[in-house]
Every structure is written in C-alpha cells, then in structure tokens.
Amino acid sequence: MSQVPAATKAMRVLKFLASQPDPVPLERVMRACELPRSTAYHLMTAMAEEGFVTHLADERRYGLGVAAFEVGSGYARQAPLQRLARRPLATLADRVGESAHLAVPHGRDVLYVIEERAPGRPPLITDVGVRLPAHLTASGRAILAELPAAQVRALYPGKDAFVARTGVGPTTPAALRTILVETRQRGYAVEDGEVSPGLASIAVPVLDHNGLPLAGLAVTYPVDGSADVAAIAAAVRATAQTLSRRVSGH
Known part of the structure; x- marks a missing residue:
C-alpha cells in the first residue's frame, strides 16, 4: 500500500x-x-x-489544467525527442534550403529546442532556448490545432491570455479558434509576419502514440516570393510524419 x-x-x-x-x-x-x-x-x-x-x-x-499539460510536455523537452529529431531536421533544412526548427509546448508558449540553419540564411529569433507565444507561431498553432477544444479553452480563456509582437495575430479565443480550424483543414499551420516582419513559417505537429502533439516542426522562409511554399509544406509534412512514427513506435 x-x-x-x-x-x-x-x-x-x-x-x-x-x-x-x-x-x-x-x-x-x-x-x-x-x-x-x-x-x-x-x-x-x-x-x-x-x-x-x-x-x-x-x-x-x-x-x-495547464500544469498537467506542462508536465506532460516535459518528456518532449528532454533528450529522446531531440536525439530522434536532429538528423531529420538537418535533412529537411538541406532539402528545402531554408532554416528548420523544432519547438515543444510550454504552457501558452512554445520552447525552441533545435534549430538547423540553412547555409546563407540569416539568423532567426527561434534560437534554442527561446520561448515565443504559441498562438503567434506556426509551430504553436500546429500543436494547438491537435489539442482537445477544452484544453485550448483552458489555455486561452479570454483576451488577457493573448499578447502581440508585431501588431498582427489573434487577440480573442474566437479568432484563435478560426485559425485552428483553418490549420486542420489545410493540413499544416502557417504564420506570416506575426513573429518577424518579412518572414513566414509552415509547421506540422509531431504526434505521440495517442495522437497528441509533442512538438511542432517548422520551416521559416522569406516572403519575397523566392520560396516554393508548396514544396516546403510537403517536405515539412513528410518529415513530421517520419518523426511521429519514430517517436510513437508506429
């Protein structure tokens, strides 16, 4: 006993x-x-x-509640996920020619645990150890879109839960719900200038064996028209699916 x-x-x-x-x-x-x-x-x-x-x-x-969510995501912040993800992330960055990163949930934020910078690309704000509001980032939106609706309501009960960086992005639970619905319909999350002006990101969640999000895998690219957005989305999705299979054992 x-x-x-x-x-x-x-x-x-x-x-x-x-x-x-x-x-x-x-x-x-x-x-x-x-x-x-x-x-x-x-x-x-x-x-x-x-x-x-x-x-x-x-x-x-x-x-x-949020504390349970943070404890549950603690496993994702430890070495097993990072060891499994580092090589696929490097391969992804080489394939698309843009910087890739992996972020894990941390309450209303995401915490960046890996960044693979593509050659010739400028440094991003998403260095390892940086925390950013989940509702503004593609990685965070990819994670939130896979959470139960009640969990999202607990994380974002009202307007006070929202912060802004560049003056754009959702500021109410209803606006966030719309973005998450669009994310699920599209099959990947996006953000455009909501973290850094002139840069956009595409992200897909990494799922555990229960289909719950462990992390968001993303690629960031300039919005000057030089990036092949469709190819980036396909590559991000394929890499996230591969990593989900490795993490879950499926």
Whole structure:
C-alpha cells in the first residue's frame, strides 16, 4: 500500500482525466477513482488551485489544467525527442534550403529546442532556448490545432491570455479558434509576419502514440516570393510524419 495515499489518489485522477476525450463530471471521477464525494471534491479543488485541473463551472465538469499539460510536455523537452529529431531536421533544412526548427509546448508558449540553419540564411529569433507565444507561431498553432477544444479553452480563456509582437495575430479565443480550424483543414499551420516582419513559417505537429502533439516542426522562409511554399509544406509534412512514427513506435 502506498505510504502517500493523497498523492496516489491525485495521480489516479490525473491518469483518468488524461484518458478522457473531454472534461467529465465529478461523479465520473468519483466512480473511476473510487473516491468518496467529499474526498473527490477537496482533491479536485486543491489540484485546480495548483493548475493541474481545470473546473469548467458552467458545464460542471473537470478537465486537465495547464500544469498537467506542462508536465506532460516535459518528456518532449528532454533528450529522446531531440536525439530522434536532429538528423531529420538537418535533412529537411538541406532539402528545402531554408532554416528548420523544432519547438515543444510550454504552457501558452512554445520552447525552441533545435534549430538547423540553412547555409546563407540569416539568423532567426527561434534560437534554442527561446520561448515565443504559441498562438503567434506556426509551430504553436500546429500543436494547438491537435489539442482537445477544452484544453485550448483552458489555455486561452479570454483576451488577457493573448499578447502581440508585431501588431498582427489573434487577440480573442474566437479568432484563435478560426485559425485552428483553418490549420486542420489545410493540413499544416502557417504564420506570416506575426513573429518577424518579412518572414513566414509552415509547421506540422509531431504526434505521440495517442495522437497528441509533442512538438511542432517548422520551416521559416522569406516572403519575397523566392520560396516554393508548396514544396516546403510537403517536405515539412513528410518529415513530421517520419518523426511521429519514430517517436510513437508506429
């Protein structure tokens, strides 16, 4: 028997919520985790205060919070993903002649963990270790488009969650939802001048064995008309699919 029963119960709740496609009522949590109502209520309240659980009061349901998302994405920030991605990313940069990078989710930001700069291309803002708002970057949008809608609502509950860099980009949850719908329909994410004027990016998510996004793989190119956008999109998609297969074991 566990010597830390409260921790065991909290981990059971997190594992259960992570297995659900949408937020669930408290009664579902109670039954699945075999918790009395009072225990479940106090546990969910404490976990919500720490950011591991989100309480959707209007729906009377509970889902994973931002802290759980950050813990879950921690694996992607460690060496296994970076080791697997470095060679495909270098090959991608050589193939398209533009700089490529890999970013992992970090709350409302993305954290850049690999950059492969193409010869003759200028340095980008996306150096390793840089964090940028996910809703403005192609990598972030590729990741957000693969998250459950409830998770995106938890990350961006209102206008205060949005920041701007160049004066363009979504500033409301509705505007972000429109971009994510377009991203899913298109099959890849884009941004044009929302991070750096004169530069655009195309990104595709890297997915784990559950089909959830671990990272965004992107190529950045100048918007002067010299880039073959269709070829870049195809190459990014192919590389991301290859990396997803390697990461997931599929």
